Amino acid sequence: MDPKSRIIVALDGLKLEEACSAIEELSPYVGLFKVGFELITRQQARLVAEFAANHGVGVFYDGKFHDIPQTVENAATVIAGMSSVTMFNVHCLGGHKMMEAAKEAAVQNAVDGKGPSVIGVTILTSHDLPSLRDIKLDLNHPIMKRRGEHETDEEIMRRIVVSYACDAKAAGLDGVVASPREVKAIREECGPGFLIVTPGVRPKGTALNDQKRVMTPKEAALAGADYLVIGRPILSPETGTRIDAAKRIAEEIYLAGMSDSIPGGQASSL
Ligand code: C5P
Secondary structure (H helix, E strand, O other): OOHHHHEEEEOOOOOHHHHHHHHHHHOOOOOEEEEOHHHHHOOOHHHHHHHHHHOOOEEEEEEEEOOOHHHHHHHHHHHHOOOOEEEEEEEHHHOHHHHHHHHHHHHHOOOOOOOOEEEEEOOOOOOOHHHHHHOOOOOOOOOOOOOOOOOOHHHHHHHHHHHHHHHHHHOOOOEEEOOHHHHHHHHHHHOOOOEEEEOOEOOOOOOOOOOOOOEOHHHHHHHOOOEEEEOHHHHOOOOOOHHHHHHHHHHHHHHHHHHHHOOOOHHHHO
């Protein structure tokens, strides 16, 4: 895949006009734009998606559906009818039938023959093991139980996330959203072709903002991520223009691909 197509710009904190102007400016340099709860709640998601389509780029509709299978199927049917939406997501916690219903509706109602990719949200990265206990997920389940006294909470969380990724794959979803720290394990378990969409990406030397566990674009690409969701480092770059920031990230992804195929290649200097 072309490196720029692997960049998803998160249109966070932007009003309709600002979102459209970001799309106008960045569409030659990135592949997708993520429309989240703000634009959806303002009932502007469709307008943004149509604007993006007119500029030759797709939209990731970050609606994180989680409801009974029939209701999610209905929502997925509407999304599939929006030709400009190329990707949307559902919570894996909704279960097998719900995920299956979302994927089937996306395929059956596709306006382009294929339909949008359906991506699973595993465990939100705002959760840790104590907070999973708070919401009464069974920490005694074999997947969740600590294996040996040295296994860290992060390792257990990774195992849980990988197991949800496998559930998503079994239900026919196209991939999952995963934090950079989980990408490698998911790639190993779910194999090639299963899409991994990763937020928490920060080019070297840029502000972390409120992201805690980050990877550079190069690291995320090398770990096996297909798409990188990047908001503030592109929309509000500390130096240079938004276009400069997007181009630098695409270059880093390209070089990661080079270092993948040419050991010790140029990317090692990044
Ligand atoms: O500005 P920044 O690059 O941090 O934006 C990352 C985007 O990815 C935001 O839209 C955020 O909501 C989303 N996201 C995330 N972490 C997750 C899931 C989604 O940062 N675990």
